[in-house]
Amino acid sequence: MDPILIKTIQLFLSLSLLIILHELGHFIPAKIFKTRVEKFYLFFDIKFSLFKKKIGETVYGIGWLPLGGYVKIAGMIDESMDTEAMKEEPKPWEFRSKPAWQRLIIMLGGVTVNFILAVIIFIGLVFTYGEEYIPxxxxxxxxxxxxxxxxxxxxxxxxxxxxxxxxxxxxxxxxxxxxxxxxxxxxxxxxxxxxxxxxxxxxxxxxxxxxxxxxxISFRRPFIIQKVSEDSPNSGVDLRENDQLVSINGEKATYFDEVTPLLERYKGQTVTMKVKRQDGSTEDVDVKVTEDAKIGVVLAGNTIEDLAKTGAFSVKTKRYTFMESIPAGWNKGVKTLTDYIKGMKKIFNPDSGAYKEVGGFAAIGSIFPETWNWPAFWATTALISIILAFMNILPIPALDGGHVMFLLYEIVTGRKPSDKFLEYAQMVGFLLLIALLLFANGNDFYKWISK
Incomplete structure (x- = not known):
């Protein structure tokens, strides 16, 4: 299957899951506080829906525009901009009739679910696979x-x-x-x-x-020979599988990065290479260096674990019990969120040039692996869930954070912003989001055409 198609499927599946769970984060507390939810949608249904079905008082559906999703809560100024309903007298089941603290919990539900979901995924990953790393x-x-x-x-x-x-x-x-x-x-x-x-x-x-x-930045790779190439000028030389290079003409040449400049220096000459055999013994071998600084060998494609056996570095795998995986997953979630906040600070600093890295759907899709890999898929989904949580809590009207900002103002001052003010704020926030969406996806397009 084409790698781009695999990435696209993973992106679609991941975002669909995250959107549904995010909206459930609003839906469930709304129901708990007996607030009517009129619509629950995956994707936006401008003009028409791909699917819809009314169950009870709520219409559940799938829209055709895959830019997110929403729950339409009665008596709330949201992306639907249903201002006509707001002109009527408040009903007991409407969002605007509920105490501010209940409205605050409803609005915080989405980002809370996104963060908790990421932590749960991290817990599952460290419990199932552990953590393999190079200290x-x-x-x-x-x-x-x-x-x-x-x-x-x-x-x-x-x-x-x-x-x-x-x-x-x-x-x-x-x-x-x-x-x-x-x-x-x-x-x-x-x-x-x-x-x-x-x-x-x-x-x-x-x-x-x-x-x-x-x-x-990587570990230094030991120079280990797999075999001599058939067309090599050293085809008759006693170089064996898994020979590890030690030196060239007495100069240390253990790692690939040390070998390359030495071969450049000895182009067209014969050099003495000291190699370490599999049994631990060492031997000097005379080899010819070609004019393009090659010796005609195929390097061993060793795994990380095989390379670690040479003593160049070590590999550790930390296993977790279920109880140990809970704080480990929590810490990973907090660390991911903290790192993302640091990255956002860079974006808002024009001198860093980080704003050029802001990307849209193509950039998000590129994070996924080119082959189907469940651990990588879930790790990427957890990362995107953290990103969605942070972006949604930003104090921008039309986002959850904008509603939270006005609710906190109401709780602190005891004064509720007028419906007309909230309508205008929603419109401004929506225009700002459209601008950000165009900028992010425009960046993706510019990077694509400039390749």
């Missing part, structure tokens, strides 16, 4: 900076150890890049000395200029 302090000879220009921008280089970001210790290799994106200061160890480097405010923009090079 940052296990990297025997530091990190591998695969893109020198990006490393120079940050002030880091191959062999460094990144100890902390903004004073917070880095425990896992895979956490380094996300922390750098959201952070301001690096703590680095190089040649036994520790120092700090400021992270350029526009580093996100620099990184976005070439997405293919985004994962430029």
């Amino acid at each position: 940052a302090d296990s990297l025997k000879d530091g990190i591998w900076v695969t893109e020198k220009n990006l490393g120079d921008e940050l002030g880091i280089q191959t062999g460094d150890r990144i100890l902390a970001v903004d004073g917070d210790k880095i425990d896992k290799l895979q956490n380094i890049l996300p922390e750098i994106l959201y952070g301001e200061k690096l703590t680095i160890e190089r040649d036994g000395k520790t120092f700090e480097r400021n992270i350029p405010v526009n580093f996100i923009e620099t990184l976005s200029e070439d997405r293919d090079k985004a994962r430029f």
